Amino acid sequence: MSNRPFEVVISWGIPLVLLALAAVMFWSPIELDDPIPAPVHVDRMSLGAHPVRVAMHDPAAIEVASFDVNCNQCHALFEHDSINPPGLTRHNDIVMNHGENSWCFSCHDIEQRQRLALTAGETVGYDEVPRLCGKCHGPTWRDWQRGTHGKTVGSWKTGDERQRRLSCTECHDPHSPAFAAGIPLPGPNTIRMGKHGAHGDDGVHRPLAQWMHHIIDDAHSDGTDH
Amino acid sequence: MRLPVLNQGDSGGGCGGGCPPEPPGDSRRSFLRTTVSVGAGFAALGAALSPLRDLDVDKAFSGDSLLRDHYKELSAEEKARLFADIEAQIDRSYGVKASVGDPQPIPGVEFVYALNLSRCDGNRACVHACVKENNQSRSPEIQYIRVVEMPIGTFDPEHGDHYYGDEETPKPGHFYMPMQCHQCANPPCTKVCPVEATWQEADGITVIDYDWCIGCRYCQAACPYWARRFNWTDPEIPADELNPDMAYLSNRPRSRGVMEKCTFCLQRTRKGRMPACLEACPTGARKFGNILDPSSEVSQILRNKRILVLKEEVGTRPRFFYYFDERGPQPNEGGAA
Known part of the structure; x- marks a missing residue:
């Protein structure tokens, strides 16, 4: 009779514990930490395979009060100041940030305003912008001609009709050609690459750091006591 | 040895009067005990099989x-x-x-990628264009391209930062190096695969048959460029963002437990188009083409530019090259004078 309680524990307790465990596993009432991060939102506009900016066509199309006008139709009426570019009453939306090249007529032809000025009186249309930029940016123009600078879209096949090499002003604003700095699109958001917290200041990858740091801290405090 | 006897009518008859009398109710207890044990067994079995619900x-x-x-x-x-x-x-x-x-390699074409480290400004447009084009899982997100931010004057990707993003890029005094599959001519990843689920095609692209992959991740361990990704969960892709132009060996939806990797967008490039990362790059830092065509842009770059082969010393012979421009310090590159 003395082993009766033990027998009861064995024969009732173990099945009941197993039943309880089975119920826990089946219905999972315990909220586990979900290591899967939520998806990040990325603006579709920032992924488009289109030119970064819209370049002017040739001849340069200008719309004034819904009329297409030619540059010279206005500029023939005004005396131009060929020495002193500031003090504009029109084109005030243009932000000039092109280094030392801050004079309009370095690039725009002083007589034919719908043309661009090369050296020695030669002019080109807006469809030949690379020649104009090449006046100063020689190595870059050379690279662009080879295809080692700039952006070619559509097809990698030489001679494919879909292939198009973008012109200088389809990426660069000619008045402010450097690309502006900006906030980048979201970084790694995966399980394997972890979150910021998985890396210490020393850059070493410690994927368990978030969960383990209490234990590690405790161990450290024990160690320093002795 | 005394065997348990159920439902015994004559309590004293079993052992000749030497043993104590069985208490009343023992047979009911035995029955309950057996029932509970069997029930627990079935419940445990059910719990063990419960993943089948999913x-x-x-x-x-x-x-x-x-x-x-x-x-x-x-x-x-x-x-x-x-x-x-x-x-x-x-x-x-x-x-x-x-x-x-199932676009096949084009005869006479070997694809090569070139990336201009002087131009990349770390905006990560390529990363997300790739995710969209190749139907990667959005949660957890799988990104084939990893952009590493490093201080100018150093070159140690292992201590670079690929989490950057709180500040505007390019950060003064830093440069950015996107890393993705290098489509090696001597790929370690295909050699370690125990089931030949990954191999190199004639145009140089290393592909994976997702239905053949057993998910052992040996290839991930073998890759020196950290180019392979594993599907830890069932990929989650919004139906309205699924790219319907798919190829069997590239961007069809994957399942849990298989590897995936960059395929140079073979569903695009084998039809003559550019990879999605190149089309999305706003700086023109990315160049792609046929190295066997001497007039292609990548041929011009390899002939005329200064080239960096990442981890050249490990002998993988990548088809992915980094190159540089000759140019002075830029306004946004602060301390680089």
Whole structure:
């Protein structure tokens, strides 16, 4: 009779514990930490395979009060100041940030305003912008001609009709050609690459750091006591 | 040895009067005990099988996927049937009419990628264009391209930062190096695969047959460029963002437990188009083309530019090259004078 309680524990307790465990596993009432991060939102506009900016066509199309006008139709009426570019009453939306090249007529032809000025009186249309930029940016123009600078879209096949090499002003604003700095699109958001917290200041990858740091801290405090 | 006897009418008869009398109610207790034990056993069995609740029978056993041959041994009819099965499954899962193709390497074409480290400004447009084009899982997100930010004057990707993003880029005094599959001519990843689920194609692209992959991740360990990704969970892709232009060996939806990697967008490039990362790059830092064509942009770059082969010393012979421009310090590169 003395082993009766033990027998009861064995024969009732173990099945009941197993039943309880089975119920826990089946219905999972315990909220586990979900290591899967939520998806990040990325603006579709920032992924488009289109030119970064819209370049002017040739001849340069200008719309004034819904009329297409030619540059010279206005500029023939005004005396131009060929020495002193500031003090504009029109084109005030243009932000000039092109280094030392801050004079309009370095690039725009002083007589034919719908043309661009090369050296020695030669002019080109807006469809030949690379020649104009090449006046100063020689190595870059050379690279662009080879295809080692700039952006070619559509097809990698030489001679494919879909292939198009973008012109200088389809990426660069000619008045402010450097690309502006900006906030980048979201970084790694995966399980394997972890979150910021998985890396210490020393850059070493410690994927368990978030969960383990209490234990590690405790161990450290024990160690320093002795 | 005394055996347990159930439901014994004469309590004293079993052992000749030497043993104590059985207490009344013992048979009921034995019955309950047996019932509970059996019940617990069945419950434990049910709990052990409970992951089957999440099994999508359609995904696990679709069409010929269980009994078919290796991709390279499939006949044209078998391929057509397999691809039709996959299309039907995508339609059931996502409600999207996708076309799963099988573009083959173009004779006389070997693809090469070149990336201008002088121009990349770390904006990560390539990373997300890639995710969208190649139907990667959004949660957890799988990104084939990893952009590493490093201080100018150093070159140690292992101590670079790929989490940057709180500040505007380019950060003064830093440069950015995107890393993705280098499509090696001597790829370690294909050699370690125990089931030949990954191999190098004639145009240099290393591909994976997701149906053949057993998910051992040896290839991930073998890759010196950290270019391979593993699907830890079922990929989650919004149906309205699924790219319906798919290829069997590249951007068709993957399943849990298989590897995936950059394929130079073979569903695009084998039809003459540019990879998605190149089309999205706003700085023109990315160049792609046929190295066997001497007039192609990548040929010009390899002839005329200064080239960096990442981890050249490990002998993988990558088809992915970094190059530089000769140019002075830029306004946004602060301390680099």
